[in-house]
Amino acid sequence: MITKEDVLNALRHVEEPDLKKDLVTLNMIEDIKIDGENVSFTVVLTTPACPLKGLIENACRNAIAHFISAEAVVEVKMTSRVTTQKNQPLTNIQNIILVASGKGGVGKSTVSANLALGLSKTGAKVGLIDADIYGPSIPIMFGLEGTKPFAVEVEGKTKIVPVEKYGVKVLSIGFFTDPDQPVPWRGPMASNAVKQLFNDAEWGELDYLVVDLPPGTGDIHITLSQTYPVAGAVIVTTPQNVALADTKKGIGMFMMNSINVPLLGVVENMSYFSPAELPQNKYYIFGKGGGRTIAEQFNAPFLGEIPLVQSISEAGDSGEPVILQENNPLSEAFISVAEKVAQQISIQNAREVKEV
Numbered sequence: 335m336i337t338k339e340d341v342l343n344a345l346r347h348v349e350e351p352d353l354k355k356d357l358v359t360l361n362m363i364e365d366i367k368i369d370g371e372n373v374s375f376t377v378v379l380t381t382p383a384c385p386l387k388g389l390i391e392n393a394c395r396n397a398i399a400h401f402i403s404a405e406a407v408v409e410v411k412m413t414s415r416v417t418t419q420k421n422q423p424l425t426n427i428q429n430i431i432l433v434a435s436g437k438g439g440v441g442k443s444t445v446s447a448n449l450a451l452g453l454s455k456t457g458a459k460v461g462l463i464d465a466d467i468y469g470p471s472i473p474i475m476f477g478l479e480g481t482k483p484f485a486v487e488v489e490g491k492t493k494i495v496p497v498e499k500y501g502v503k504v505l506s507i508g509f510f511t512d513p514d515q516p517v518p519w520r521g522p523m524a525s526n527a528v529k530q531l532f533n534d535a536e537w538g539e540l541d542y543l544v545v546d547l548p549p550g551t552g553d554i555h556i557t558l559s560q561t562y563p564v565a566g567a568v569i570v571t572t573p574q575n576v577a578l579a580d581t582k583k584g585i586g587m588f589m590m591n592s593i594n595v596p597l598l599g600v601v602e603n604m605s606y607f608s609p610a611e612l613p614q615n616k617y618y619i620f621g622k623g624g625g626r627t628i629a630e631q632f633n634a635p636f637l638g639e640i641p642l643v644q645s646i647s648e649a650g651d652s653g654e655p656v657i658l659q660e661n662n663p664l665s666e667a668f669i670s671v672a673e674k675v676a677q678q679i680s681i682q683n684a685r686e687v688k689e690v
């Protein structure tokens with residue numbers, strides 16, 4: 335007769351590849367049911383975006399077959415509970431992800447939009463803050479130009495309600511400014527406006543809150559990093575030397591002692607040009623491999639290459655980010671970036687728990 339103990343003992347042989355501990359020690363096994371030869375249980379992953387889902391499921395099946403019985407009929411249910419950063423004061427927001435770049439125009443907003451949607455596609459609850467005070471482009475990318483969010487009263491306080499589009503809750507500094515009027519932001523004024531998007535909004539429960547920062551290094555970066563415990567920063571760069579030089583400065587800022595934000599990794603955007611009529615051709619017009627080299631220099635994960643393709647810019651301009659297109663290799667490239675970011679956060683959170 336198979337017992338729950340047998341199942342747990344077998345699953346002690348399955349290691350979570352990123353967290354380097356077995357699934358039982360990590361409390362990832364729940365709801366074990368046994369009926370004769372039928373065994374079922376749930377594996378609780380640390381993110382729905384887990385790229386190792388299939389691998390872990392197979393390892394569980396093999397462990398039951400090997401350590402209990404090859405005759406057992408195994409049902410593995412996969413679910414997830416996103417782990418949280420320690421000391422997170424915004425109790426309903428589990429992980430804040432900053433998306434930054436050394437230079438402007440490298441595709442930071444494009445990556446932010448597709449990253450938020452990629453995380454949401456895998457089943458996570460996701461919010462997106464557009465904190466790019468110099469050129470908020472998220473309203474255009476989400477087809478939300480001219481949108482004015484509602485306000486609600488929550489426990490006697492007025493709160494802004496983020497606008498929900500494609501399953502992601504969005505707030506942009508652009509919802510509160512006139513697109514035709516320049517706003518001469520003073521440093522503290524800009525930081526306070528961005529902080530309001532965090533504190534004075536009714537976000538509800540979020541697994542991930544992606545923040546599209548202004549380009550470069552400035553007040554907003556410092557204020558946010560020092561006010562909220564940020565899960566980490568995703569750095570977007572293009573492969574040219576001029577972009578890479580500024581990228582190093584951007585990364586350097588997050589690594590300063592007073593800021594100390596973990597690097598979740600580097601995304602190289604506009605890695606090569608592929609014409610629509612010859613999609614298999616790759617032209618490395620800005621040089622090759624710069625993003626990967628920078629990631630290696632800072633000992634950070636390389637999260638992927640995104641080509642320069644007309645449809646990415648068209649999708650952004652038309653308010654439907656490219657990741658929404660099914661069976662498009664570009665969508666897959668962005669989903670892979672989202673999975674790797676979620677994976678890095680899980681690793682980071684597991685490390686923090688150990689250190690507490």
Ligand SMILES: Nc1ncnc2c1ncn2[C@@H]1O[C@H](COP(=O)(O)OP(=O)(O)OP(=O)(O)O)[C@@H](O)[C@H]1O
Binds near residue numbers: 641650
């Ligand atoms: N991989 C790509 N292929 C084609 N066009 C792209 C790609 N990435 C970004 N773009 C286009 O380049 C322009 C700039 O991109 P985006 O607004 O994302 O950059 P940014 O770094 O956020 O800029 P800013 O400095 O203004 O904040 C947009 O028109 C966008 O659609």
